[in-house]
Amino acid sequence: MKKFLALVLFIAACADKSAQRPRPITPRASGHVRVHEEQRRAYFEGATAGISRIDSLELGAPPPRFEEAQIGRQIIPSESSEARTGRRRIAVLLPKNNPVAEDLKRAAQLALFNLRNDSVELVFFDTDSTRSSGRDAAREAVAGGADVIVGPLFGDAVEGAAGAASNIPVISFTTNRDAVGKNAFSIGLMLEDQTAKIARFAAGADAGRLLILTPDSTSGRAVRRAFRDSAAGIEIAGDAVYDKRNLQSVIRKLTNYDERSREHSEYSKSVEERLAYLIELREKFPEDYEAVFDHTRFANSDAEVAFLEALRADLRRRPTLTPAPFDSVFIFGDDVNDLVMIGSTLSYFDVRPDSIKIFGLSQMNNDAVLREISLRGAFFPMANSALNAKFEAAFERYFRAKPNRLAAQAYDAVALAAALPRIDVAALRDQEGFAGLLGAFRFKPDGTAERAMDIMQIISNGRARVVKPAEGF
Numbered sequence: 001m002k003k004f005l006a007l008v009l010f011i012a013a014c015a016d017k018s019a020q021r022p023r024p025i026t027p028r029a030s031g032h033v034r035v036h037e038e039q040r041r042a043y044f045e046g047a048t049a050g051i052s053r054i055d056s057l058e059l060g061a062p063p064p065r066f067e068e069a070q071i072g073r074q075i076i077p078s079e080s081s082e083a084r085t086g087r088r089r090i091a092v093l094l095p096k097n098n099p100v101a102e103d104l105k106r107a108a109q110l111a112l113f114n115l116r117n118d119s120v121e122l123v124f125f126d127t128d129s130t131r132s133s134g135r136d137a138a139r140e141a142v143a144g145g146a147d148v149i150v151g152p153l154f155g156d157a158v159e160g161a162a163g164a165a166s167n168i169p170v171i172s173f174t175t176n177r178d179a180v181g182k183n184a185f186s187i188g189l190m191l192e193d194q195t196a197k198i199a200r201f202a203a204g205a206d207a208g209r210l211l212i213l214t215p216d217s218t219s220g221r222a223v224r225r226a227f228r229d230s231a232a233g234i235e236i237a238g239d240a241v242y243d244k245r246n247l248q249s250v251i252r253k254l255t256n257y258d259e260r261s262r263e264h265s266e267y268s269k270s271v272e273e274r275l276a277y278l279i280e281l282r283e284k285f286p287e288d289y290e291a292v293f294d295h296t297r298f299a300n301s302d303a304e305v306a307f308l309e310a311l312r313a314d315l316r317r318r319p320t321l322t323p324a325p326f327d328s329v330f331i332f333g334d335d336v337n338d339l340v341m342i343g344s345t346l347s348y349f350d351v352r353p354d355s356i357k358i359f360g361l362s363q364m365n366n367d368a369v370l371r372e373i374s375l376r377g378a379f380f381p382m383a384n385s386a387l388n389a390k391f392e393a394a395f396e397r398y399f400r401a402k403p404n405r406l407a408a409q410a411y412d413a414v415a416l417a418a419a420l421p422r423i424d425v426a427a428l429r430d431q432e433g434f435a436g437l438l439g440a441f442r443f444k445p446d447g448t449a450e451r452a453m454d455i456m457q458i459i460s461n462g463r464a465r466v467v468k469p470a471e472g473f
Contacts, residue, residue, distance in 0.1 A: 089121045090417045091141035093134065093151035093161055096126045101153055103403050104173065104410035108150065110395060111414035120418045127152045127161070134160030142168060148417045150410070155179035158186075169425050171413045173406060180447030183425050187413050187441070188406075189383060190448050191219060192226040194361045197381045198330070199230035201455050201468060202359050205379070208327025209237035210359075211254060213342065215334050216241040223332045223361070237326040244338070248345055257349040260320035268315045275308040320350040328357035336366045343374035353377045362453075365405065370462040379467065381453040383438040391437050412436035439470055 092108050094101040105124060112122045123144070125137040134157030141149055148169050152158050155176030162170045162184035170184045180186045202210065212227055214220040220241065228236070242250040252258070278301060282289045293301035315321075329346070333339045339360065347353075358378035365382050369375055388408055395403040416434060420427050433442035440452040452470035459465050 087119045087121060088147050088418065088423065089123060089145050090414060091138075091144070091146035091149045092122060092124045092414070093127045093137045093141070093149055093157070094124065094153055095128050098153075100404050100406060103401075103407045104151075104153070106399050107391075107395065107403060107407035107410035108414045110391075110398065111411045112418065115415065115418050117418065122414065127154075127157045129154040129157055131156045131160035133157055134162075135164045137161065138164035138170070142166070148423045150413045150417055158184055167425065169423065169428055171417060171428070173409055173413075177446065177448050182447070185428055185443050185447045185449070187409050187416075187449050189362055189409075189438075189451065191223050191361065193448070193450060194381050194453070195223050195226035195332075196230040197453050198359050198361065198379065198455070199227050199234070201379065201381070202328065202330065202357075203231065203233040205357065207234055207357060207359070209235050209325070211237045211326040211329040212239045213251075213254070213329055214241060214332045215338065216243050217334050219334060220332060227330055244341075247338075247341060251342070251345045252349055254326075255324045255346070255349045255351050257320065260322050260324075260350070264315065264319065264321040267321050268312070271308055271312050271315060275305065275312060278305050278308070318350060323355060324351045326356065328359065330359045332361055333363065336363055336369055339364065339366075339369050339375065340372050343369075343372050343378075347374040364458065365456070365464065367462055370458055370464060376458055376460065378458045380456055380458075380464075382456050382464075383441070383451045383453050385435075385437060385439045388437045408437040412438060412441075440472075 090112075092105065094104055108122060112120060123141070123146070125141055127133040127137045134152050134154075137152070137157075138149060138161035142165055146168060148171065149161060149165055150171050151173060152161055153173050155174040155178070158170065158172040158174045158176070158179040161172075162180075162182065165183060167183055172180065172184060172186050173188050174180065174186050175188045175190055177186070177190060177192070210231075212224055214224045224239065224241075228239070238254060240250055240254055278289075278293070281292060282301070282305075290301050293304045298304040298307065331339060331342050333342065343353075343358075346356075353374060353376050358375060360378055360380045362380055362382050364370070364375070364378060364380040369378075391408060391411060392403055395401075395407060412434075415436065416428075417423060428443050429445070431442055433440050435441075438451065439454075441449045444450050452472055454466045454470050455468035456464040457467045
């Protein structure tokens with residue numbers, strides 16, 4: 001009998017008792033016996049006994065520091081620690097002297113600290129971005145009795161680690177879906193899955209004529225394909241690529257700025273000429289003044305002059321007259337600076353956020369993007385839960401710095417590795433899913449994580465709000 005199908009990953013810290021567990025998505029195999037709710041509750045209460053909530057972490061000592069490769073040589077090679085002693089050993093494979101990896105290590109420590117389970121050990125091994133580093137670190141971890149591997153961070157290192165780990169599960173942070181499979185998983189946020197979710201949202205959000213704007217890079221091409229594959233019901237107005245050197249010229253062309261600017265110039269000239277004519281007529285030939293105003297639109301010539309003066313003032317405040325040849329735009333960048341540059345360049349060519357809809361991915365959840373006026377109102381998907389804010393606050397209290405956005409993934413990976421009743425490949429492929437700091441997720445057959453994601457909208461003062469809550473996977 002399968003004991004517990006939907007483990008709450010934040011088992012350690014601050015499980016919200018009002019939150020619902022992810023519901024099953026796929027039918028159960030015939031003959032499978034469902035665990036009764038009483039059994040599940042009894043297991044959960046037993047597993048979480050004595051575990052503090054994350055909002056009380058300021059009490060007690062800071063998380064312990066774990067040195068690299070603390071595994072003792074006396075352990076029998078290739079025999080898991082859990083099988084031999086009843087203790088579970090989690091090997092964490094991350095680079096040294098890497099700011100992102102340091103935050104992941106700290107999050108892993110915080111997860112173990114919250115778990116307060118003496119039967120779980122956390123041990124760190126150094127890797128870099130190469131296949132050989134992942135292979136060598138995994139071999140050492142397996143020889144030391146590791147039951148599960150968390151990491152590595154980079155795709156090539158993940159492939160090396162998975163091959164050396166054999167049947168031991170590897171829960172990595174790579175977003176390279178080609179690096180996972182068999183015993184290798186990724187708890188990362190996959191670009192293609194995010195893209196599919198925002199494309200489906202855009203289709204139901206009256207996106208109108210939509211422009212796709214992505215970088216000329218491997219990730220840009222993958223995102224562009226994923227959006228098109230999920231864009232049923234959307235009229236694609238254009239599909240363009242850019243690099244940092246030609247971004248301004250690309251957007252200038254896409255927005256048809258030169259033609260719009262020419263039209264604006266010609267119309268402004270006609271307004272100026274008509275206004276000058278009326279004013280001159282009023283001054284030189286007052287008796288003819290009232291006879292030449294536009295009788296179809298104005299009560300008298302003074303009303304037409306007032307209108308033309310207001311129109312002239314408005315035209316002087318804007319560089320174009322007609323709107324851009326698209327109603328919405330999907331943007332993606334190789335880094336967040338690309339997004340800020342795209343937003344400001346669109347605005348410069350008179351495509352303002354109040355005139356179009358902007359869609360993006362979770363990379364928009366960044367202070368620089370959230371505070372960029374030209375991106376206000378943009379929509380993006382985000383894996384999140386109320387627990388993540390508590391985790392970030394606890395992280396900042398202990399380490400005096402805000403965590404990298406990947407840190408929550410490290411917390412969830414260690415919590416999952418530590419709290420599952422049985423840690424093996426089959427257990428990780430449980431399709432009912434798990435609930436962690438970043439909301440509900442499950443591992444798909446290809447090893448990537450499928451996540452329930454909210455749709456957010458940037459509002460003001462560097463904030464975003466939920467406009468569409470997550471609806472399952």
